[in-house]
Amino acid sequence: MKKIGFLSFGHWSEQQGSAVRSASDVLLQSIELAEAAEELGADGAYFRVHHFARQLASPFPLLAAIGARTKRIEIGTGVIDMRYENPHYMFEDAGAADLISGGRLQLGISRGSPEQVIDGWRHFGYAPAEGETDQDMAREHAMTFLGLLDGKGFAKPNPRPMFPNPPGLLRLEPFSKGLRERIWWGAASDATAEWAGMLGVHLQSSTLKKDEGGGPLGAQQAKQIRKFRAAWKEAGHEGTPRASVSRSIFPLMNDTDRMYFGSGRPEQDQIGEIDNMRAVFGRSYVGEPDQLIQMLREDEGIAEADTLLLTVPNTLGVDYNAHVIESILKHVAPALGWR
Template sequence: MKKIGFLSFGHWSDTPYSQTRSAADVLTQSIELAVAAEEVGADGAYFRVHHFAKQLGSPFPLLAAAGARTSRIELGTGVIDMRYENPLYMAEDAGAADLIAGGRLQLGLSRGSPEQVIDGWRYFGFAPAEGESDADMARRHTQVFLDVLQGKGFAQPNPRPMFPNPPGLLRLEPHSDTLRKRIWWGAGSNATAVWAAKMGMHLQSSTLKDDENGKPFHVQQAEQIRLYRDAWKDAGHEGTPRTSVSRSIFAITNDQDRSYFGRDGASRDQIGFINETRSIFGRSYAAEPDQLIKELAEDEAIAEADTLLLTIPNQLGVEYNAHVLDAIIKHVAPALGWR
């Protein structure tokens, strides 16, 4: 069994063919798509977080609203840029959203990606400490966030409070007892995957990573997952870690699919540079179900991961994206042993 969810970047634009012309459109349709995804049998609704862009930016109101409208599907992020986050305020928001959702949040965090503005986190009031990089700052914020999610008291109570306090140091409220076990890290390299394992976080691996040995993307990603699992075991953590990979996959089952994605079948891995680091970008998949099954069977990273997140074209609307998910779940997943 493999969990299958969607990952939405939450774009909107006032263009002729977009069904998301505004932020309100994206937010309401994201909730509706989570409901529709649950109805077609998907396991997860995940949302990307970007700042200073016409994309989803504040995940917790959205996750809480989707949690109130659904009952089974996992709700998550892929990923929250921790350079921008006040970890204590974030812990309160996350705790509230998780309680509304009945303990279904799966929060993906990371050090972030290239931004729309220069050092955008400075506008949010954050700066690296002396000797730190922005990546170090993101990991420091993450460590604080993970610590407060443990639910241990750390704040000295006021001897004359407005309301009675429980004995001892106070923790943040509302607190979700199990959320700490459902935190993921989006790793772009083998080293950060190993670090995530040591920290006791699950692993999210996207459609790109550092090109560390020149092998095909799916092979490098599978190697990353295996290194992560070894590091988790070496760290002595309890339980089985989860791993996810993201892919753009479209089963062509009608003329509309063909018009949108019929030319994507020749997609190949690509090489580029992110922050001066050589990176490899994984291919997309688009074909009729029988051919798609053959191609996906050769993807080593999908085989290694327990969760597959399908990146969706959210501007094509709820109905079409529900169809995209339904086609994979019904026509592709069973033949590959995912269902």
């Protein structure tokens, strides 16, 4: 059994054929798609976060709105770039959104990916300390955020406060108990996955992965997930470590599906360069349901993960993406033992 959700990059465009033409469109349609996915029986609604781009950026208003409109589905990010974040303000936003949703947030955080502008985090008022990198800064922000989620008081109260205080040092509010156990780290390398396991956060294996030893993306992710779980166990953490992978999967059920995705071109993993790193990019899976079932059986990364995030072409609109999700849940997942 697997948890199956969707991952939206939240694009909007005024180009011909786009059903998502503005920031308003993408926000409102993201809420509608989460509602539709929950009704179809999907397990999660996840969103990418990118700054300086015509994509979803500040996640917490969206997550709170989805939390208020749904009852069961997990709500998450994949991922929040911690180079841009004030951990204290993020704690308050995350706590509020989690309480509104009844404790359903699954927050993916990470160092982030290449952005639209050079050193965009500097425009947010952040810069690495001397001798440190932006990756170091992201991890420092993350460690501060995780520390705050423990809920311990740290701030000395004013002796003449405007409102009465509880005794002792004060913590930030609102505090959402249990959110610390629902933080994920997006990892593109084996070493980062092991670090996440030692830290006691769940693993989101990146949509692209550092090429470590060659081989298909799925095989490399399976190895990465096993290393993550071993590190979690070695660190002595309680609970069950979760690991997700994301895939583009499109069953060809009708003429519209064939028009969009039925090109007949063979899809293979691709090798590319990103951030001076040789990386392997996952293929798209396209075919009739029986064909997809056979292809997906061979994906070791999906087999190893407990959570599968379906990357959706959100600019095609809510109805079409709900159709794609429903097709996978009904015609592909059961034959693979995912449902």
